[in-house]
Amino acid sequence: MSERPHPAGWVLVPSSERDIAAVARQCRRMVTQRALLAAGVAVLPVPGLDWAADVAVLVNLLPKINAAFGLTPEQIERLAPDRRLVVYKAISAAGGLLVGRLVTQELVLKLVKMVGVRLTTQQVAKFVPIAGQALSAALTFSALKYVCEQHIGQCMAVARQLQLPAPTAAH
Secondary structure, three states, X not given: OOOOEOOOOOEOOOOOHHXXXXXXXXHHHHHHHXXXXXXXXXXXXXXXXXXXXXXXXXXXXXXXXXXXXOOOHHHHHOOOHHHHHXXXXXXXXXXXXXXXXXXXXXXXXXXXXXXXXXXXXXXXXXXXXXXHHHXXXXXXXXXXXXXXXXXXXXXXXXXXXXXXXXXXXOO
């Protein structure tokens, strides 16, 4: 990944379109790997296990995506005040529910409710032998990919805003 580690060990926001694209590619690979694992869990005919796995995957993945873009709450706090203002405005404009925030199980559950129809269908489909389990796995994979792709897009939008010149104080 083209993260730029700072001597103190933290990652800076990607500073060019090329860096942003490289971080996004790395995050998408990570998401695909984790979504495939969650889809494997979805095949098991144990009620609720897939929901728990989906939430656990998102609680783990979303902070990693934030960190890769230099957008964890701690990383944002280290920015200069004028850049921090740009980040918060960009997060607000992008509608980033989880960009720059501490990712909690409650926030992830709120996010999962946005794709709730897919996940409810997944629960029902799981009880149809073989075809239903395959559908359940496919729905889990696509729902996780969708949620994470939205989040990656929001992080990219914030990182792009930070490429713009810092605002100057009006005199």
